Amino acid sequence: MKTTPDNSGDVRLSGISKTYDNGFTAVQPLDLTVPEGSFFALLGASGCGKTTTLRMIAGLEDPSSGTVCLGDQDVTHLPPYKRPVNTVFQSYALFPHLDIFENVAFGLRRRGLKSVKKQVEEMLDLVQLGEQARKKPHQLSGGQQQRVAVARALINHPRVLLLDEPLGALDLKLRRQMQLELKRIQTEVGITFVHVTHDQEEAMTMADTVAVMNAGRVEQLGSPSALYENPNTTFVANFLGTSNLIEAEVDTKNGDDLVLRAGGGKLVLPQARCSGPTTAGAKVLVGVRPEKIALTHADDAGTVPEGRNRVTGKIADASFIGVSTQYVIDTPVCDEFEVYVQNVERDGRLVPGADVVLHWSPAHTFGLDAAQDIGAGTEEEAAA
């Protein structure tokens, strides 16, 4: 079932944008290439333009400018029913008047295929719904309906499968299960998947490449680990997981590292991990993920190894959540410094009110341009 690698499954968007009649620009001019056979995620909060981008690839929305290419074929002006792409809709959009078999056979029949029985049965087996063929969509559970929607799209062997928040309506447990299921199907059929989601964990679990979108623009594109470990904007830093951001100023350069001044102390940041300005005196935001930080009681401050970034503070709050304990620490450089500590060897002295030293490796530090909104992406995540 694997398609030959002739790049016909590449999706290339060039300068594509969408401005609605009412003047609202949902997507700013955007260039994006999704390589053949990859699992690509468009991640962003609601209203960021990710679904509009997907609908322009499907042909359900006309772009205001730019082109959509599949491989070498320009499909910008083709209607959706002439494009070799299929969509899994957020609401599944299963035809209520047709049974499961006919829903799945719909695309094949419209293309004039007469004997569809064997293909449909194979496809229903792939999504483990062979027994339900003669039921109507409303007789199935949410997870089953979702699988029918995937089967109905996949049976046409599209060059690209578009998924618009396909797991949004499922409960958490089922969602985790379907994430793995979709990933398995994608590996099995080798078709390019473009997946739209607002769930950062979902995007990171499933996709090879993630494009983080905000206000109609792609903020950053890369592998999940690259995005997480080294975000380039405050939006990505805050939307993808949690980040502690410290306002700092570049002091000197020391080899490949920058030495920064922050609240009286010094912090070290590898220059390669700084997407902001690096000249002396420039303002930057220093970021570090909560789980990269170690916590040592102030009495043991001497045991902290040399060469690590360190900040002192007082524990404001501690919440035990099983695998880890989440601390909120009041520091001179940042009011609410978040630290996640694995519950391996718990230090009984680390309770609210205790004086502590936070320390982490400079390799886990990233630098951002301080001209941005430091809180970008935090409310969005809460809303999503």
Added chain:
Amino acid sequence: MPFLTWLKRRLVVIAGLITLAYLLLPNVIVTVFSFNKPKGRFNYEWQQFSTDAWQDPCGVADMCGSLSLSLQIAVWATLGATLLGTMIAFALVRYRFRARGAVNSLIFLPMAMPEVVMAASLLTLFLNMGAPLGFWTILIAHIMFCLSFVVTAVKARVMSMDPRLEEAARDLYAGPVQTFLRVTLPIAAPGIAAGALLSFALSFDDFIITNFNAGSTVTFPMFVWGSAQRGTPVQINVIGTAMFLLAVLFVLASMLITNRRNRQKA
């Protein structure tokens, strides 16, 4: 008190049966009196059992002519109102155009207006236009008052329809015509059918508007009303019973079909 417990348990069933009896009693009377052999010209008192009327349903002068006219008008009015009403409903739900709000509320006016007012104004209109009263004026009037019912029924259906369904059809290689025939129409069908059935029933038994705009033409309801002045032939009961039985058969048949389809699917 075992009796009270028994009553409590079955109260809903009993209430339901009483309501059903209340609804069906007139039909039973009509049916029973269709087998009567009345003494005078009025069929209001039970005399003796006879199947004379059933053997000769068209035995009364002009009755079957008026019946056939009423059926014809009902069929054409249903077709016209369903077609127009369905298109209006789609336009109102799907498109944004000037005066959409006004059309939306004006379309309900025929339902809310007293029939006699509408009848009189229609007659004024026809007379002023110099239109000869008869089949066509009746048909125009019927299509008009049936329209609002069709629009209401279809609109409810189209409004509750997920627009993504049509997008899904287009995404799955169905062109505009295929999308309409395979997805839009089948999903809107129950609403359209309900509107059509309502139209047929309303048109068939309309008296007030028809009476004003019929000229010398006589429809079945007008015939029944007219003959009630001079005497009621048993054949009227025969036609009434036959219509009732046809309706019951229709409902039973559709229930059977749905049941069988569901059983096959399960």
